[in-house]
Amino acid sequence: MGCIIEEDDGDEVVMEPPPNFSMVEEGIYRSSCPRPCNFSFLETLNLRSIIYLCPEPYPEENLEYIRSHNIRLFQFGIEGKTEPSLATLKDAIRGALKILIDVRNHPVLIHCKRGKHRTGSLVGCLRKLQNWCLSSVFEEYQHFAGIKSRDADMKFIETFDVVCLRQCLHSIIYQYQGYGSKKRRLLYREDNVQKPRITSI
Amino acid sequence: MGCIIEEDDGDEVVMEPPPNFSMVEEGIYRSSCPRPCNFSFLETLNLRSIIYLCPEPYPEENLEYIRSHNIRLFQFGIEGKTEPSLATLKDAIRGALKILIDVRNHPVLIHCKRGKHRTGSLVGCLRKLQNWCLSSVFEEYQHFAGIKSRDADMKFIETFDVVCLRQCLHSIIYQYQGYGSKKRRLLYREDNVQKPRITSI
Numbered sequence: 001m002g003c004i005i006e007e008d009d010g011d012e013v014v015m016e017p018p019p020n021f022s023m024v025e026e027g028i029y030r031s032s033c034p035r036p037c038n039f040s041f042l043e044t045l046n047l048r049s050i051i052y053l054c055p056e057p058y059p060e061e062n063l064e065y066i067r068s069h070n071i072r073l074f075q076f077g078i079e080g081k082t083e084p085s086l087a088t089l090k091d092a093i094r095g096a097l098k099i100l101i102d103v104r105n106h107p108v109l110i111h112c113k114r115g116k117h118r119t120g121s122l123v124g125c126l127r128k129l130q131n132w133c134l135s136s137v138f139e140e141y142q143h144f145a146g147i148k149s150r151d152a153d154m155k156f157i158e159t160f161d162v163v164c165l166r167q168c169l170h171s172i173i174y175q176y177q178g179y180g181s182k183k184r185r186l187l188y189r190e191d192n193v194q195k196p197r198i199t200s201i
Numbered sequence: 202m203g204c205i206i207e208e209d210d211g212d213e214v215v216m217e218p219p220p221n222f223s224m225v226e227e228g229i230y231r232s233s234c235p236r237p238c239n240f241s242f243l244e245t246l247n248l249r250s251i252i253y254l255c256p257e258p259y260p261e262e263n264l265e266y267i268r269s270h271n272i273r274l275f276q277f278g279i280e281g282k283t284e285p286s287l288a289t290l291k292d293a294i295r296g297a298l299k300i301l302i303d304v305r306n307h308p309v310l311i312h313c314k315r316g317k318h319r320t321g322s323l324v325g326c327l328r329k330l331q332n333w334c335l336s337s338v339f340e341e342y343q344h345f346a347g348i349k350s351r352d353a354d355m356k357f358i359e360t361f362d363v364v365c366l367r368q369c370l371h372s373i374i375y376q377y378q379g380y381g382s383k384k385r386r387l388l389y390r391e392d393n394v395q396k397p398r399i400t401s402i
Contacts, residue, residue, distance in 0.1 A: 016334045022344075023224040041333075133217045143223075143344065149204075 015041040020115035020144055024123055027106030030144070032115035037062050042109070043082045049105040051096050053078050053118040057141050078118045083152060089121075093156075094165060096122050097129070116145040117153050126158035129165065132157060216242040221316035221345055222363070225324055228307030231345070233316035237262050243310070248272050250306040252297050254279050275300045279319045284353060287394035290322075295366060297323050317346040318354050325358035328376075330366065335359060 003039045018031040018038040033054075034042055034180055042065070050066060052058055055077030058066075066073055076092040084092075099105055100122070112118035127137040137157060142149045219239045234255075235243055243266070249276035251267060253259055256278030259267075267274055277293040279285055285293075300306055301323070313319035321342045328338040338358060343350045 014334045015332045017337050019340060023226065026227055053347065131214065131216045133215045136218050139220060
């Protein structure tokens with residue numbers, strides 16, 4: 001008499017994350033545009049939202065997927081090939097950042113087409129908001145963009161004004177608790193907002 | 202009369218993550234060996250443990266840092282230059298994985314020297330445990346190793362036996378709740394462990 005030990009692993013679905021997939025922060029992911037072969041992996045993320053950075057309509061199969069999984073789509077169309085005007089780009093990135101750091105939208109996946117330039121620019125600006133030093137921000141950008149790294153993107157990240165955005169965040173009551181403190185978590189506090197101090201001169 | 206709006210941002214410490222830093226999973230980070238300039242960034246992670254994969258003694262400054270921050274060090278010495286024997290490597294990776302997926306050790310930082318080969322091999326084996334398809338595991342490995350990617354590491358990851366490890370995990374009662382289900386979180390369940398079913402033949 002022998003015995004077989006059966007493992008109780010449940011079904012053995014092979015997970016295929018989209019190319020260039022990575023976790024950015026708790027509740028924030030980045031990748032290239034997911035394809036149907038990535039959907040079973042996406043399910044494991046329990047996404048609440050997707051930030052889509054291309055101007056093209058969202059692919060039909062992906063639309064079906066997000067509808068059936070109750071995932072909210074936020075689209076900020078940034079041109080991928082022609083260089084967008086600085087004002088347009090700033091507006092899109094600022095809008096996307098507001099969605100991104102609002103924990104009510106988490107878990108959230110950021111993606112464009114390849115997860116290199118537009119996604120990299122948005123993540124770069126998030127890192128600035130987190131007070132990462134610029135060389136680390138660039139390292140991360142280059143990590144994902146590889147040989148396709150673009151000076152224009154890095155210049156954009158470098159000059160992107162986070163001070164202005166912070167004020168803006170104050171005004172929309174989402175408090176980003178991370179820069180310069182031990183806390184890195186993104187918090188949403190509706191009630192207990194510290195007003196900016198106003199000093200008469 | 203005018204007014205100045207002062208932002209209440211607290212101190213503005215610039216954060217410098219160690220090179221090759223990234224988040225692997227909730228509560229799991231990877232990087233190259235942190236240097237003192239990275240310590241203020243490390244504080245934001247609130248680490249409970251570090252998995253250190255080099256055979257060399259832990260650098261004195263880092264030792265001081267982890268002592269003062271009550272961080273536990275788990276060292277699994279894997280040779281970086283000469284190729285370690287397969288048996289030694291397997292043992293080290295298996296030991297490190299057990300520490301890694303035990304949420305009581307989270308948040309945990311994995312690092313070796315450059316965060317490429319040894320760290321990449323450990324993360325690769327974790328991904329196999331998570332049922333990632335091999336091409337995605339390799340993509341991630343190569344992402345961090347870049348032009349320094351080693352075929353031997355990828356061969357090791359490919360042949361690393363996760364079935365055996367899963368059984369092992371069963372026996373040490375840490376249940377990894379992730380593969381093939383919607384849950385990706387690493388759970389520790391002391392009481393409610395499902396025993397492998399034994400079938401007579």
